[in-house]
Structure formats: structure tokens, C-alpha cells
Amino acid sequence: MTITLALPSKGRMKDDALAACAKAGLAIEMVGNERSYRGRVVGDDGIDVAFLSASEIARELGNGGVDLGITGEDLVRETIPDVARRVAIGPRLGFGHADVIVAVPEIWLDVETMADLGDVAADFRQRHNRRLAIATKYWRLTRDFFSAKHGIQLYRIVESLGATEGAPAAGSADIIVDITSTGSTLKANHLKVLEDGVILRSEACLVRALTTDPTRREAAEALAARFGA
Ligand SMILES: Nc1ncnc2c1ncn2[C@@H]1O[C@H](COP(=O)(O)OP(=O)(O)OP(=O)(O)O)[C@@H](O)[C@H]1O
Numbered sequence: 001m002t003i004t005l006a007l008p009s010k011g012r013m014k015d016d017a018l019a020a021c022a023k024a025g026l027a028i029e030m031v032g033n034e035r036s037y038r039g040r041v042v043g044d045d046g047i048d049v050a051f052l053s054a055s056e057i058a059r060e061l062g063n064g065g066v067d068l069g070i071t072g073e074d075l076v077r078e079t080i081p082d083v084a085r086r087v088a089i090g091p092r093l094g095f096g097h098a099d100v101i102v103a104v105p106e107i108w109l110d111v112e113t114m115a116d117l118g119d120v121a122a123d124f125r126q127r128h129n130r131r132l133a134i135a136t137k138y139w140r141l142t143r144d145f146f147s148a149k150h151g152i153q154l155y156r157i158v159e160s161l162g163a164t165e166g167a168p169a170a171g172s173a174d175i176i177v178d179i180t181s182t183g184s185t186l187k188a189n190h191l192k193v194l195e196d197g198v199i200l201r202s203e204a205c206l207v208r209a210l211t212t213d214p215t216r217r218e219a220a221e222a223l224a225a226r227f228g229a
């Protein structure tokens with residue numbers, strides 16, 4: 001039996017993920033040429049390495065297509081329904097830090113908290129004859145935060161797959177839920193984070209798919225332990 005470890009194939013997490021593996025004592029090498037998306041762990045035939053995008057890693061962990069993966073906690077929580085039953089998240093790996101936040105236009109001077117935003121959402125239909133529109137690619141995190149955590153039901157999600165911070169100025173949404181690290185994109189777009197508007201403080205994590213197969217589970221737990229799980 002082999003287990004599969006998924007690592008980011010590109011993007012901001014790739015090099016740090018390989019460094020985290022090296023720190024865990026795993027030397028990863030490509031199988032075939034540099035453009036191949038398969039790898040192996042030197043000296044350990046029980047582990048296959050699959051190079052996927054960070055978001056694909058989250059999806060594959062959710063459907064059991066890979067046993068372990070390194071990816072952002074935000075992608076894992078957004079992509080996988082009933083996440084606690086499907087995967088074990090952690091340890092946190094100390095890179096890929098980003099916060100998923102609720103931001104509103106700076107000129108909304110009387111809106112500083114989620115409670116203020118709830119009041120705005122409630123009044124919105126009467127004032128503007130439509131629901132408050134939230135631009136985001138984080139549908140699940142937004143619904144959980146607004147509806148379940150803050151009891152705000154009167155809103156509409158507008159799917160945004162890029163340049164989300166531009167949506168309020170462009171008129172396609174009123175507010176946003178997106179990721180921020182330095183805050184400079186928010187600032188450039190005259191948006192402010194609500195005081196209690198941090199939905200998730202995300203970073204790269206080692207994530208393990210939960211399985212009922214005892215042999216698989218033991219092998220995956222042993223590998224996770226090398227990362228400090
Ligand atoms: N400044 C940032 N902007 C966006 N994501 C960031 C930032 N800093 C860290 N991250 C994290 O990086 C991850 C996304 O990485 P990346 O964009 O490489 O992956 P991806 O979504 O799979 O890529 P793609 O959209 O190109 O398929 C997320 O977990 C996110 O939290």
C-alpha cells in the first residue's frame with residue numbers, strides 16, 4: 001500500500017511546502033522530468049507525491065483522493081463540507097498567512113462591527129429595494145459567518161473570482177469577503193475591515209483525510225507525526 005501526499009505545484013506555497021517537507025526529514029524528488037506532476041520521497045516507497053494547485057489539494061482531501069496535503073486552511077474550510085468529519089487539520093506550518101475578512105467601504109462611517117452591518121442589511125431592502133450584495137469566492141465561510149454566527153440573513157452573494165476588492169467601486173457589490181495579508185489592496189480600494197470582521201486567520205497546514213481503513217490511517221498518522229502532529 002502507498003499513501004499519497006499532495007503538495008502545491010505552483011504559486012506562493014510551493015517552495016515553503018517543500019521546505020516544510022525537508023524539515024520533516026522528507027527529501028522530495030520529481031518522478032520523470034521537472035514538468036511531471038508526480039514525485040516521490042527519497043528512501044520511502046510507501047509515499048507517493050502528487051503536485052496539485054492549492055485549491056485542488058483541498059478538494060482532493062475532501063473526496064479522499066489524497067491521504068495528506070499541504071494547503072491553506074481557508075481553502076480547506078471553504079471547499080470541504082462537514083470538514084471536521086472528513087479531515088484533521090494541523091499542524092500549522094508557519095507560512096501562507098492570510099486573514100479572511102469582511103470589509104466595507106471606508107465611507108460607511110457608522111459601520112464598524114458586524115452588528116452595525118446587520119442593521120444596514122436589515123434596512124437595505126427598504127432603502128435600496130434590493131439585498132446587501134457581498135462579493136466573494138468564499139461562499140461557505142461567508143454563509144457560516146453571516147448566517148450561522150451573526151444571524152444576518154438578508155444578503156446576497158455575488159461570486160467573484162478575482163479583483164474582489166474592486167467590486168464595491170465597480171458597483172457589482174456593496175461589501176466584500178476576501179483574503180488579506182498586508183492590507184494594502186484593501187487600502188488602495190478604500191475598504192476597511194470590521195472590528196469583529198476576521199472570519200479566519202489562515203495559514204498553510206498539513207491536512208490529513210480521515211479514513212476508516214486502519215492500515216491507511218496508521219501510515220498517514222505516522223507521516224503527519226513527522227510534521228509534528
Ligand atoms: N496575499 C495572499 N493572497 C492570496 N492568498 C494568499 C495570500 N497569502 C497567502 N495566501 C494563501 O495562499 C493560498 C492560495 O494560494 P494560490 O493562489 O497559490 O493557490 P490557488 O488558489 O490554488 O491558485 P490558483 O487560483 O492559481 O489555482 C490560500 O490558502 C491563501 O490563504
Ligand SMILES: O=P(O)(O)OC[C@H]1O[C@H](OP(=O)(O)OP(=O)(O)O)[C@H](O)[C@@H]1O
Binds near residue numbers: 164180186
Ligand atoms: O493584503 P494584501 O497584501 O494586499 O493581499 C491581498 C490580495 O492578494 C491576493 O491577490 P493576488 O494578487 O495574490 O492574486 P490571487 O487573488 O490570484 O491570489 C488576494 O486575493 C488579495 O487581493
